[in-house]
Amino acid sequence: xxxxxxxxxxxxxxxxxxxxxxxxxxxxxxxxxNPLLTEPxxxxxxxxxxLGHWGTSPGLNLIHTHINRVINARDLDAICVWxxxxxxxxxxxxxWLDGSYTATYPDVTRDAAGMGRLFKQFSFPGxxxxxxxxxxxxxxxxxxxxxxxxAHAYGAACDNPGLLAACVIGDGEAETGPLAGSWHAxxxxxPVHDGAVLPILHLNGYKIANxxxxxxxxxxxxxxxxxxxxxxxxxxxxxxPEAVHRELAAALDTALDRIxxxxxxxxxxxxxxxxxxxxxxxxxxxxxxGPAEVDGLPVEGTWRAHQIPLAAARENPxxxxxLESWLRSYRPRELFDERGGPVDLxxxxxxxxERRLGxxxxxxxxxxxxxLPVPPLESCAVPVTTPGSGQxxxxxxxxxxxxxxxxxxxxxxxFRLVGPDETASNRLQAVYEAxxxxxxxxxxxxxxxxxxxxxxxxILSEHLCQGWLEGYLLTGRHGLFSSYEAFVHIVDSxxxxxxxxxxxxxxxxxxxxxxxxxxxxxxxVWRQDHNGFSHQDPGFVDHVLNKSPEVVRVYLPPDTNTLLxxxxxxxxxxxxxNVVVAGKQACFDWLSLPDARAHCARGAGxxxxxxxxxxxxxxxxxxxxxGDVPTxxxxxxxxxxxxxxxxxxxxxxNVVDIARLLxxxxxxxxxxxxxxxALFTTDRPVIxxxxxxxxxxxxxxxxxxxxxxxxxxxxHEEGGTTTPFDMVVRNDMDRYxxxxxxxxxxxxxxxxxxxxxxxxxxxRYRHGLWITEHGVDLPEVADWTWRARA
Numbered sequence: 001x002x003x004x005x006x007x008x009x010x011x012x013x014x015x016x017x018x019x020x021x022x023x024x025x026x027x028x029x030x031x032x033x034n035p036l037l038t039e040p041x042x043x044x045x046x047x048x049x050x051l052g053h054w055g056t057s058p059g060l061n062l063i064h065t066h067i068n069r070v071i072n073a074r075d076l077d078a079i080c081v082w083x084x085x086x087x088x089x090x091x092x093x094x095x096w097l098d099g100s101y102t103a104t105y106p107d108v109t110r111d112a113a114g115m116g117r118l119f120k121q122f123s124f125p126g127x128x129x130x131x132x133x134x135x136x137x138x139x140x141x142x143x144x145x146x147x148x149x150x151a152h153a154y155g156a157a158c159d160n161p162g163l164l165a166a167c168v169i170g171d172g173e174a175e176t177g178p179l180a181g182s183w184h185a186x187x188x189x190x191p192v193h194d195g196a197v198l199p200i201l202h203l204n205g206y207k208i209a210n211x212x213x214x215x216x217x218x219x220x221x222x223x224x225x226x227x228x229x230x231x232x233x234x235x236x237x238x239x240x241p242e243a244v245h246r247e248l249a250a251a252l253d254t255a256l257d258r259i260x261x262x263x264x265x266x267x268x269x270x271x272x273x274x275x276x277x278x279x280x281x282x283x284x285x286x287x288x289x290g291p292a293e294v295d296g297l298p299v300e301g302t303w304r305a306h307q308i309p310l311a312a313a314r315e316n317p318x319x320x321x322x323l324e325s326w327l328r329s330y331r332p333r334e335l336f337d338e339r340g341g342p343v344d345l346x347x348x349x350x351x352x353x354e355r356r357l358g359x360x361x362x363x364x365x366x367x368x369x370x371x372l373p374v375p376p377l378e379s380c381a382v383p384v385t386t387p388g389s390g391q392x393x394x395x396x397x398x399x400x401x402x403x404x405x406x407x408x409x410x411x412x413x414x415f416r417l418v419g420p421d422e423t424a425s426n427r428l429q430a431v432y433e434a435x436x437x438x439x440x441x442x443x444x445x446x447x448x449x450x451x452x453x454x455x456x457x458x459i460l461s462e463h464l465c466q467g468w469l470e471g472y473l474l475t476g477r478h479g480l481f482s483s484y485e486a487f488v489h490i491v492d493s494x495x496x497x498x499x500x501x502x503x504x505x506x507x508x509x510x511x512x513x514x515x516x517x518x519x520x521x522x523x524x525v526w527r528q529d530h531n532g533f534s535h536q537d538p539g540f541v542d543h544v545l546n547k548s549p550e551v552v553r554v555y556l557p558p559d560t561n562t563l564l565x566x567x568x569x570x571x572x573x574x575x576x577x578n579v580v581v582a583g584k585q586a587c588f589d590w591l592s593l594p595d596a597r598a599h600c601a602r603g604a605g606x607x608x609x610x611x612x613x614x615x616x617x618x619x620x621x622x623x624x625x626x627g628d629v630p631t632x633x634x635x636x637x638x639x640x641x642x643x644x645x646x647x648x649x650x651x652x653x654n655v656v657d658i659a660r661l662l663x664x665x666x667x668x669x670x671x672x673x674x675x676x677x678a679l680f681t682t683d684r685p686v687i688x689x690x691x692x693x694x695x696x697x698x699x700x701x702x703x704x705x706x707x708x709x710x711x712x713x714x715x716h717e718e719g720g721t722t723t724p725f726d727m728v729v730r731n732d733m734d735r736y737x738x739x740x741x742x743x744x745x746x747x748x749x750x751x752x753x754x755x756x757x758x759x760x761x762x763x764r765y766r767h768g769l770w771i772t773e774h775g776v777d778l779p780e781v782a783d784w785t786w787r788a789r790a
Contacts, residue, residue, distance in 0.1 A: 001234060004249040014065055014245050016335060017097065017349035020342055021061035022289055023330040024093035027115070028122035029054055030313060030323060035115040036332060036340055041324040046314040051123035052130045053086035055306040056170060058288040059202045060090035063168055064357065066248050068098070070256060071351045077162050078355075079363050079475075081141045083149030083179075084170030084202065086130045089122065095137045097342050098350035100358025104137045104510055112340025134505040137358035140365070140474040142497045147176030151467020153197045154185040156362065156475045158468065159413040159455075161267075163195030163362060164259070165471075171203045171212035178463035178494075183229040185464060186277050187441045190452050191266035193413060196259045199231070199279040204286035206303035215283070222281065232258070232276045237283035239301075244284065251280050272452070274440045289329070291322055365476030366512025366574075370414065372478045374571050375404040377564045381593040384561065387609055388588045388635070388786030394560040394628070395522050395584040398567055399430035402480070405571075406434035406455060409478075416472055418457045418465040419482040426482050426522045427584040431456055462490040469517060470498055478515040478571065485521040485581065486537040496547065499577050503548040506575060513574035520567075521581045525692070525715050526629040526728065532721035538692035538714075541658065544579050545696065549667040554579045554658045556691055558631035559589050561596035562656060569600060581691060583628045585724075588786060590631070603657030603669060604679060609789065610635055610652035612642050619651035621746050622680055623738065626655040627691025630714075633728055634689050635786055636735035641742060642789065644756045648746070653679055661700040673705070682706050685745035689733050690714040711741055725777040729767060736760040 006014070027035060029052040034045040060082060071078055082091055095101035096118055101108055108114045108121075121127030128135045131143030141152050153167035173179055189197065203215040214222055219235060226233040234251040238244040255278035265271035287305020292298070299309045310319040310326075337343050354360055361367040380401045382392050402417060409415040417423065417431060436451025437458055443450050457468055462483060469479045498517055505511040525538040544552045553576050557563040563582045570578035590607075591599055599605055613619055625634040631654060641650050655661065662670035671679070680686050682705045690697050694714035701707050718730040728734040743749045743757045750757075763778075770778050 001250045001254045004246065004253045006246055006249055011242065011245060013345050013348045014069060015241060016343075016345045017068070018061055018065045018241070019330045020097060020335040020346045021065065021090060021093045022058055023327060023332050023335065024096060024115070024118070025057040025061060025089035026054065026290070026327060027119045028052065028089045028092065029308065031119045033116065035119050036112055036336060037324070037327060041320060041327075043314045043320060046320065046323070047124070048314060050308045050311060050313070052089055053307050054089070054290055054309055055204065055206070055286045056084040056087050056202070057090040058290070059204055059282065059284045060084065060087045060168060061093065062244070062248065062284065063200055063202070063282065064090060064094040065349060066245075066252055067166055067357065068349050068351055069249065070252050071355050071357075074256065075355070076164050077360070077362075078164040078166060078357065079138065079140065079156060079360050080166040080168065080357050081149045081153045081156070082132045082139065082143060083141070083146070083168050083173045085143050085146050085173065087143060088128065088130050088132050088136060091132050091136055091139065092118065092122070092128070095358035097346060098356045098358060100137050100356045103359065110341045115340050134501050134508060134511060138356075138360060138363045140363050140471060142501045144500075145493060145497050146170070146173040147178035147463070148467045148470070148494060148497070149173065150179055150182035150197070150199060151185065151464050152471035152474075153199075154182070154189060155468040155471020157189065157195035157197050158416065158472055159193060159477065160195040160362065160475065161193055164198060164256075165195060166198045166200060168200045168202055171201065171205070171215050172207040174201060174214050175212065178461075178467065181461040181464050182467065183231075184459065185468070186230050187274070188438045188457060188459070189277075189440060190438065191263050191275055193453050196263065196277070198255055198259070201279065201281045203281065203283040204288075205301070206286050206306060208306050209303050211303075226279055226281070230274070230276060231279040234278055234280050235283075236280060239285055239288070248282065254278070255280060291326055294319070294322065362475045364510070364512055365474050365514045368476030369512070369515060370412070372415065372515070372571055373405070373408040374568055375401060375408060377401070377568055377593055379404060381564055382560050382589050384589045384592040386788055387590045390589045391586045392560045392589055393427050393584055393586050394557070394563040394582045395520070396427040396430070397560045398520075398563055398582075399428035401564060401567065402428060403430040403434045406431055410434070413455065414477040416455045416457060416469070416477070416479045417482065418469050418479060420462050420465055420487070421458050421460050422482060422484060422523070423456055423458060426484075426520070428482060462487060463494065466491040466494045470494070473515050473517055476514065480518045480520060480571070482520045482522065484535065485524040485540065486535045488519060488521055488540045489537060489543070492540070492543050495544065495577060499544075499547045499551050502551045502575050502577065506550065516570060516573040516576040516578050518570045519577075519579045521579060522584045524581060524583055525719070527583060527585045527724055528719070528721070529724075533719045536715070536719040538581075541579060541581065541692050542696050544577065545658070545700070547577075549659070549662075551575070552577050552579075553669070554581075555600075555656055556581050556627045556658060557600075557656055558625070558628050558654055559587060559591060559596070561589065561591050561593045562599060564593070565596045565600040566656065581627065587628050588632060599654070600656055603660040604653060604655040604671070606679065607652045607654055610638055611650045612638070612646070612789065613649050613651055617649050619681065619684055620649045621742050622651045622653055622684055622686040623742075624653040624655065624680070624686055624688040625690075626658055626688075629728065630689035630691055630733065633733060633735045633738060636784055637738035637742070639787055640735060640739050640760075644739075645749075645753060648742075658700070661697065663703055677705055680704070680706060684709065685742070686710045687738055687741045687745070688712045689738060709745075711745060713738065713741070723771050723775070723777045725767065725781045726771055729764060734764070736764050
């Protein structure tokens with residue numbers, strides 16, 4: 001690397017800033033009072049519960065200090081994603097030093113009193129957590145779980161051509177599967193339309209109690225690994241501060257010079273070769289500048305520095321003495337003035353205004369968010385003259401809407417579709433008429449739809465797709481994640497973290513609402529013609545509905561127009577995680593677009609045309625359904641009941657918004673007791689065909705008046721590579737079983753309609769023989785169509 005010439009004054013300012021940040025980080029972990037050590041340290045000055053992580057903080061402070069330097073020197077528009085878990089002491093310390101923390105929280109002033117508040121609130125009841133959370137200015141990354149930082153950084157850089165997204169990756173975090181897969185994201189970064197990502201792999205050698213893998217690799221092997229990922233590594237290592245300052249400054253300058261050259265070549269000279277983007281490897285001791293030894297055991301540079309090096313400072317006089325000596329080693333009187341604010345030398349290293357990492361508006365994406373120009377649904381809606389008169393593939397029609405949306409956002413470039421190699425499989429391929437698939441690696445003549453500037457992003461890593469989209473949304477853009485229903489479980493934990501982020505950010509008035517994270521789950525449990533049992537799991541809905549009711553929404557549209565209406569709603573929404581489950585196979589069109597919109601607005605409603613209620617008579621039974629296949633089976637069951645038991649009053653209720661089943665006290669979308677009882681009755685049997693695991697419906701409705709009369713049919717882990725109708729038969733959700741359930745539960749029918757029940761059971765038996773011989777469903781099932789009531 002060419003050496004960066006740091007003048008003595010600049011070096012002094014960098015070192016002073018780093019020492020100040022280290023002092024503040026340690027103070028947050030330990031001090032309850034006496035923040036500037038204006039008097040000898042006493043036990044009551046130390047927090048009664050010492051919580052937090054010291055080990056990663058000095059390295060993060062060093063990186064933050066040096067990113068400040070290059071922002072100032074180059075007027076960079078930059079954010080930083082802080083990957084190491086529990087690194088908040090460093091991030092908070094730096095935000096306080098540059099004033100962005102006080103700008104966000106005016107009561108935490110940049111003086112001794114504000115420093116005291118900064119210290120007390122850290123890992124303290126009513127305060128802030130120990131990882132970079134929504135409460136942390138400048139953060140777009142929930143640091144409570146490891147592995148997602150690099151994917152978030154790439155998502156932030158997409159369609160942000162002027163942005164540098166620096167990403168600090170802890171060597172423990174680097175061992176996770178999601179992070180390991182994220183190194184491939186550089187094959188999707190377009191140097192013309194996207195910004196740059198600068199990975200900074202921080203090796204401090206240890207996790208909680210074990211060495212880290214990458215830190216123990218020979219340097220040559222580690223460098224080859226990063227080169228194999230397509231990066232050009234720049235190595236920085238040392239324990240002597242001045243030498244490390246000089247090396248890190250040189251590495252950052254070299255990296256940024258190369259990034260600028262790559263972007264200039266692509267944007268001004270038309271270069272198309274994929275850049276070998278730089279990455280920095282920074283090796284420093286864990287817990288650097290902290291206690292070297294405690295109780296006769298080495299600490300600095302070992303796993304013992306990971307959390308609290310002096311764990312008994314309040315009770316043990318020797319620990320208290322060491323703590324005071326450690327804190328005073330930073331020479332705080334040189335760093336903070338008589339009021340307790342940072343001195344000019346420290347502030348000289350800080351950017352100002354929106355260039356501060358804690359104040360960049362891209363880290364508060366709602367500030368930049370624009371309304372999404374969703375095209376009129378009429379341009380894609382399917383005609384429905386009478387219910388069931390036609391059939392369409394719902395996701396294929398949605399694909400046409402998404403293509404028009406891609407066209408409408410072509411100049412803006414603020415909408416992306418992500419998914420694991422399944423866009424065409426999920427019938428969304430119409431989007432390729434408007435944009436290609438992002439791709440920077442080698443292309444061959446047989447390839448289709450690959451484009452350097454594409455806004456469809458496909459990679460066989462659900463983790464990377466989720467991370468890309470989260471980073472994209474949190475920096476002020478819009479998107480949709482399409483996935484096979486069974487395999488979206490791979491990101492269960494990531495979805496959980498994002499839901500928690502949204503839940504926390506809603507309580508922060510300075511965090512502006514961002515576009516919702518929208519899932520489209522298709523290739524669902526009931527149709528796996530090419531696959532089988534391994535591809536059948538509808539449980540993501542259960543997982544999501546366990547989360548914050550203020551944030552999560554789940555929709556199960558029964559047909560094409562209802563899917564369009566749901567998509568229109570979720571794409572326009574803010575601060576939610578929306579899950580939409582819809583099939584890709586052809587299904588009946590039940591509702592016209594106006595009816596579909598009204599039905600979505602209700603969330604659950606009576607389909608009068610589908611039942612047999614008449615003369616204001618109360619129903620004898622309610623047939624309820626949620627999901628496309630359950631809806632078809634319920635309507636087929638209603639048809640059978642009209643033919644075989646015409647005197648029976650049947651009400652059909654369809655549920656689109658599954659949260660409507662909850663009481664209104666438990667979820668914002670829940671039905672009031674009065675409205676629920678009016679829909680489902682208080683004393684009539686309800687036979688409910690549900691898309692997923694039946695136990696969820698019981699959990700959502702257990703408080704309802706008629707829960708004892710509720711009987712739910714759904715998926716109960718029976719499946720395989722079989723016919724579509726055999727899937728519902730295996731799981732006892734077929735039309736004949738539903739009719740049998742009605743006969744079993746409506747008083748007076750068990751004896752009177754026994755012959756009808758027997759006929760239904762016989763058809764199920766005949767079905768098994770038929771598919772074994774012919775490999776397709778019974779003609780009376782395969783050729784069934786809805787008959788309007790006479």
